[in-house]
């Protein structure tokens with residue numbers, strides 16, 4: 015009863031209402047956590063249902079927060095569920111978090127992760143954190159007791175475009191279920207001060223090998239936010255530190271617009287067009303012309319042999335334009351030929367040229 019009372023008085027904010035949030039919200043609601051707040055600015059997309067199992071087919075198009083609030087309320091009408099249909103930013107994070115005992119990060123991008131991590135340090139709140147990518151998951155509790163904060167271990171975000179999103183790289187649908195359930199478990203342990211919460215240990219889950227492992231993570235005395243001489247003392251400074259530089263050597267490359275490329279294709283003598291995306295992405299949608307040379311094979315050099323015909327007219331494309339710009343730079347560095355990147359990637363082609371292709 016003591017523990018149940020404690021849960022009933024607890025206030026938890028979950029950032030994001032997607033794949034990780036689905037089990038987190040469900041289990042915390044079922045456990046009787048007295049007040050749950052969920053913040054997200056997105057709407058449910060059909061492609062989300064593969065892993066964001068708190069939402070239903072009839073919720074497609076509806077705000078994720080509205081759908082999540084409904085699901086939580088259906089599960090446990092005795093708790094308070096507050097939906098905030100907004101994006102978490104440097105302006106609203108502190109006042110929102112301050113009303114809670116614990117924060118759960120269930121988001122999918124680095125800018126938000128640093129914002130959430132820094133806000134928790136500034137407010138002295140524990141942060142239950144999870145992340146997923148393809149077949150791998152990570153989970154830990156930051157800024158709890160004497161454990162490290164997110165920035166102690168990951169001082170800077172990776173360069174923009176260096177890490178593909180779940181939509182680009184894919185993610186096994188049940189994986190956020192595993193990692194999110196672990197986050198919910200840690201949240202309950204922290205709220206009840208029970209057992210040994212995952213502070214100071216980063217758990218790694220490899221779904222393909224069905225293996226869990228953990229690495230110790232330590233506090234950095236020089237940490238920019240929780241160290242002895244912090245250089246980040248406000249969320250404005252936090253956000254500024256996350257204006258992520260483009261990927262290494264990320265200067266602009268020559269581009270061609272989707273309509274201009276479509277004009278060249280229509281002449282019947284198009285330039286060499288190179289798709290640098292994954293096989294899975296090509297199965298969803300592809301341009302009507304061109305060859306396939308995945309970006310990984312350009313990074314490791316094995317794909318360069320397939321680019322004999324590359325010249326200044328050649329056009330590389332990917333989903334949104336980041337990987338294709340990297341491809342142009344890689345090919346230029348390896349061969350001296352300066353090709354072009356399709357501005358806005360296949361998404362721009364779908365918008366401007368062929369809306370019948372599937373978006374993803």
Ligand SMILES: Nc1ncnc2c1ncn2[C@@H]1O[C@H](COP(=O)(O)OP(=O)(O)OP(=O)(O)O)[C@@H](O)[C@H]1O
Pocket residue numbers: 029030031032033034053054055056059061062065066078100101102103120121122123126179180181
């Ligand atoms: N700053 C933020 N404020 C509020 N919600 C955020 C913020 N950053 C990310 N999110 C939300 O976190 C959730 C993360 O969910 P998830 O990773 O399952 O995928 P998704 O973004 O819906 O996926 P997809 O890339 O396939 O569209 C999303 O609903 C997203 O809108």
